[in-house]
Amino acid sequence: MHLPARYTLELDAAHRTRRRIGALPTAVPDTATGPDHPVRTIYDARHQQTLPGEKVRAEGAGPAKDQPVNHAYDGLGATFTLYLRAYGRHSIDGRGLPLNASVHYGQGYNNAFWDGKQMVFGDGDGRIFQDFTGSVDVIGHELTHGVTQYTANLEYFGQSGALNESVSDVFGSVIKQYALRQTVDQADWLIGADVLAPGIHGTALRSMKAPGTAYDDPTLGKDPQPATMDGYVSTSQDNGGVHINSGIPNHAFYLVAAALGGHSWERAGQIWYDTLTGGALASDADFAAFARATATAAQTRYGDGEEYQTVLKAWSQVGVPAAPTGTALPRQASPQQQAPEGAQPPSQG
Amino acid sequence: MRIAVTRTGGFAGITRRAELDTTGRPDAGRLHALAHEVLTASDSGTPVGVPDGFVYEITVDGRTVRCADPHLSGAQRKLIQQVLKEGA
């Protein structure tokens, strides 16, 4: 057993200043600055792992012959549009940050990530995963890691790490729903539906509507996500299970959105966005602190009515106390489910 | 020489582990050199990673070092790729 890896952002001095400012309640104006259109540049890493690679499509240029280039370009655009139109946010940093992405990173590389400055997409090995630019929710997920980095800056470890992951899933799904103009009933609430290779038994990598049901496959194993605190997984792997326990706050958001109805980016998304960017959330927030912050955000924006009550009820349904004064409930439901070492799927990618 | 690689994290959050025994392999010399370079140039502390980035744990004959995407050295990358591809 070893200490799980913590991730540390590479922050320059200016960024650190922004982060400190961002910790104050009113310091991140949603309408700061920046153009009302994205400034995108797509690079081709040409199967190397050196970033960014060769520039292949600039903002305003016509489609490339290479589809991943266009998928990345469109996904960055869909993400920019959601944040601007729904929340008045100008790009990832709220100040018009240019959006850069590299496609064809590595050889058969089974991943996509935000490196603190840009998006990186692998092609997938074709056996388990395929082209990571194929799901707009994956692109939205990764770019939202950038938004979190510039706002609440949730530590990528344990419960705050699972919240960081969840916020990315929430807005990844919301970005897809906005692009498709779907209502909460029409949405699939899946993450990564299009990046699973055709032979894999599963519908996606994660399900916000039904965590734990996204896949069940001889190679990948079974989707390990819990929907409630009863299934909370304590593990040292994956920064303390950040991609596992995110199922709990994911499901809380789904419950809020489903109960409020209509479009997820409207009231439910606004409450989560206010929570993320409002400045009141600590970077080491646990689930209960985040739940309380969403309740406060709902109350601040909408009063004590339907929205606030719906938020309280949703967190209660997943086993996390959200009442502002809430000290009556234990911080975590017990017993905690221990992840057996042998339960990890043996092979991937 | 036994070389094991455990990869955690990633967008999918799925762990992958593989181990390779260099005994009798025609490329044992090359692998030993790579492993030596990785052990010398890496440390056992917590690596600086990125959200959704892969984190790797490389164990060579019981000694473990850690590293993370996208900041791998050439030797780390080569060793990780070969062990995950050819190991069991």
Ligand SMILES: [Zn+2]
């Ligand atoms: Zn993520």
